[in-house]
Amino acid sequence: MDDREELSRRFEEQRPRLRAVAYRMLGSLAEAEDAVQEAWLRLDRAVNRTEQDPEAEPVENLAGWLTTTVGRICLNLLRSRERRREDALDAAVVEPAVGREAAPEQRPADPEQEALLADEVGLAMLVVLDTLTPAERFAFVLHDMFAVPFDDISPMMERTSASVRQLASRARRRVKGVTVVPQPDPDRRREVVSAYLTACRGGDFEALVTLLDPDVVIRADAAAGPTPHPISLSGARIVAKAALGSKERAQVTEEALVDGGYGLVMAPLGRIAVVLTFGFTEGPDARITGINVIGEPEQLRKLELGVLDLPEPSES
Incomplete structure (x- = not known):
């Protein structure tokens, strides 16, 4: 050689x-x-x-x-x-x-x-x-x-x-990202967001319904929704059905810190496209009361995003 x-x-x-x-x-x-x-x-x-x-x-x-x-x-x-x-x-x-x-x-x-x-x-x-x-x-x-x-x-x-x-x-x-905003039962809220993503990826309708408050409302801006206009839907079963419509999107979605709360970021190949933020009921059995689906570039730029569970670096 x-x-x-x-x-x-x-x-x-x-x-x-x-x-x-x-x-x-x-x-x-x-x-x-x-x-x-x-x-x-x-x-x-x-x-x-x-x-x-x-x-x-x-x-x-x-x-x-x-x-x-x-x-x-x-x-x-x-x-x-x-x-x-x-x-x-x-x-x-x-x-x-x-x-x-x-x-x-x-x-x-x-x-x-x-x-x-x-x-x-x-x-x-x-x-x-x-x-x-x-x-x-x-x-x-x-x-x-x-x-x-x-x-x-x-x-x-x-x-x-x-x-x-x-x-x-x-x-x-x-x-x-910013420190997690103080909120009741943060572990439960993170657990719910993680379960929501898992259910969307797996197409599990019933699992989604159990995570949603009966009066849950989902709002999507014109850039994120399936129509050229903002949409708003309410009711656990209706919202769950709408969420399953984003099953393909869920495959390129990941949990993240969004403005100090737990949310989801859809980013094909690392290019941000859509962010979801959540509202919850209080208590150990917290459910999702609201989902905001954000796709407008100007609104995305205003969000402060962070990575969950970042390992501590060496001191050298």
Whole structure:
């Protein structure tokens, strides 16, 4: 096996982790694959440069070098995307390399694979990550999701470790969302929301009815409902039937914290589309009294979303 084949083999060993880093950074499998592709091209150039110039700095820690390289590529893309958003243009995409050698076993992104990745990361997490600034997202993903020490991240960002720590902390607060608003029987309310989603996914009409107050009301704005106009329905059996009409939507819906209460976020491939908020009766046998289905983009932007059960990060 020659040196290039060995380099390709070692790169392929790193590919799944690099793709995972890039996907969490960018929220798009196609962009993540292109970022990993660019990292391979830069690695190839770096190795060739070392072979031709004995004084060139060699790539000694391959995993660390590739993580740093992919991270910097993603940070530049996030910054470019942010600038384009400010200019009210479409989000940036990675241009494919032209006239350069492809990475070994390069495969195009496919919807099924992207759906699996989105499910692995969590739809609510992808939605909230997209609300962070590029610097916050970079620091949070590398440190909190991949345990990269702040001292290793700081040179990538050309910031001090203390500054990177602050960015990650600020991002963490936004990912967690506001503290759960004090309310009676919060565990029961979360249990009911979880059971509602399970029943919708499974098409369980009777289970839905048991979770709903007899006088429950569901309201959907024009962007979220099945008609071009807002709708309002009442009664447990009527609302349960309407909820089952969203069975397909339920497959790409996840529990989340919404303005301090328990709700649901529908986000195909991590792109927010609809949010559900709930009202409840009080007591240990709380039932749902109201469901608001929000799809209007302007209203969605006003919501503060958070991820439930976020693991605590390391201190390094």
